């Protein structure tokens with residue numbers, strides 16, 4: 092049984108997720124923790140629950156999703172994985188971090204690349220990688236069939252979709268990713284987005300104003 096813990100970090104109110112199962116192994120998705128206090132929030136939770144993080148995986152590499160990667164990598168000595176097409180976005184973060192009020196950016200090394208069809212394992216659990224570009228060129232999402240959820244990043248939100256006015260964004264590609272990859276999942280799948288509250292595939296198919 093996977094437990095999903097949600098932290099809301101940095102001024103962008105970004106959702107960082109920590110997934111762990113009964114074995115105690117955990118994966119961290121999109122760690123956006125920036126200052127010492129935010130970092131302590133997630134590490135205190137990990138310690139209080141006796142968890143063993145095994146990997147950091149990102150849906151994409153916009154600044155609000157990558158601020159805590161380097162610190163957590165160092166603390167737990169675990170690999171970080173990203174889709175190769177988002178590597179240029181990660182490399183660009185340090186050039187614009189100060190424009191958003193972040194005085195420094197600790198750029199993490201990418202250890203392995205993820206692509207559609209890959210599976211991420213932790214404990215007795217696994218997540219399937221799907222490719223959903225548009226908000227970012229290398230945006231991926233993580234699907235769990237047993238518990239019927241998708242960790243969707245900034246692709247599909249409650250009554251909204253990801254913005255596409257950032258470098259590498261492509262509105263038509265985003266709509267097509269949602270139609271062909273997310274809206275083909277069963278209606279009862281829960282979507283854990285990169286911002287704001289949870290939703291379901293069925294609710295968005297019915298109510299999302301972009302479709």
Ligand SMILES: [Zn+2]
Pocket residue numbers: 151153226227245
């Ligand atoms: Zn984003």
Ligand SMILES: [Zn+2]
Pocket residue numbers: 103105153155156245285286
């Ligand atoms: Zn975001």
